[in-house]
Amino acid sequence: MMYLKAFLVGGLICVLGQILIDRTKLTPARILVLFVCVGCVLGGLGIYPKLIDFAGAGATVPLTGFGNRLALEVKNEVDAMGIFGIFTGGIKAAAGGLTAVIIFAFLAALIARPKEK
Amino acid sequence: MRTDEQAQKKYAAMVEKASPKSPMAKNCLMAFLSGGLICAFGQFLQERYLSFGIEYENALLLVSISLIFLSAVLTAAGIYGKLGKYCGAGTEVPITGFANSVVSPAIEYRNAGLIMGMGAKMFVIAGPVIVYGTLTSVVVGICYYFLGR
Numbered sequence: 001m002m003y004l005k006a007f008l009v010g011g012l013i014c015v016l017g018q019i020l021i022d023r024t025k026l027t028p029a030r031i032l033v034l035f036v037c038v039g040c041v042l043g044g045l046g047i048y049p050k051l052i053d054f055a056g057a058g059a060t061v062p063l064t065g066f067g068n069r070l071a072l073e074v075k076n077e078v079d080a081m082g083i084f085g086i087f088t089g090g091i092k093a094a095a096g097g098l099t100a101v102i103i104f105a106f107l108a109a110l111i112a113r114p115k116e117k
Numbered sequence: 118m119r120t121d122e123q124a125q126k127k128y129a130a131m132v133e134k135a136s137p138k139s140p141m142a143k144n145c146l147m148a149f150l151s152g153g154l155i156c157a158f159g160q161f162l163q164e165r166y167l168s169f170g171i172e173y174e175n176a177l178l179l180v181s182i183s184l185i186f187l188s189a190v191l192t193a194a195g196i197y198g199k200l201g202k203y204c205g206a207g208t209e210v211p212i213t214g215f216a217n218s219v220v221s222p223a224i225e226y227r228n229a230g231l232i233m234g235m236g237a238k239m240f241v242i243a244g245p246v247i248v249y250g251t252l253t254s255v256v257v258g259i260c261y262y263f264l265g266r
Binding site: 022082 | 140151152153154155159161163164177180184185189190192194195206211215216219220223224225226227228245247253255256257258259260262265
């Protein structure tokens, strides 16, 4: 059941992105920026965590889920260290995924050959 | 021969009838299926990791790392880019698409140098995502600090 929910919700979030790409002049880069910001705001408002309760990875795997993590961590940090948490929460939430991306991108670039044009 | 032709025409008509009318409907269908599959796979990984006794937060991080790793492998093999042509937002919006947006320019600009080539161009899309994501998180943090607690 959870798989079905993850499939449906995750798929629908992607459809939202596709509609934006097809209907507006937004480039994929802008869509990704938009999705992270929207996820972060919805996370801040406490709405996105409810979607995660419902759909699991269907809500955490799309980039909106990444935005949501930023919001949750900034709240945690503000709880833990007051006003300084505003400065540490966002990047702290991004740290794990970001470091993984950097490591694998670096290794991939060392191993793979660029395409001949 | 004649029946062959007829069969082909009939098949073409069936395809016509079965396939969505506009390119947008088709794009959306592909995005839905591919994006949904990636998320369902993420759900599969999450449940496996949880069943190994990994804590929830760490399991989520491990799912992200796993998907990023797979995306990097598929990108390096030139497969992710090809999938992207058919799947559109379905392969862009999940975290695998974010990883692809970093790995792909890293590979492409490697010959332009390790610092200003690979090192800089890696973040051509991820950079803005991090900048605006962080700024939004700061706004959320300010609101939470003054209003939310």
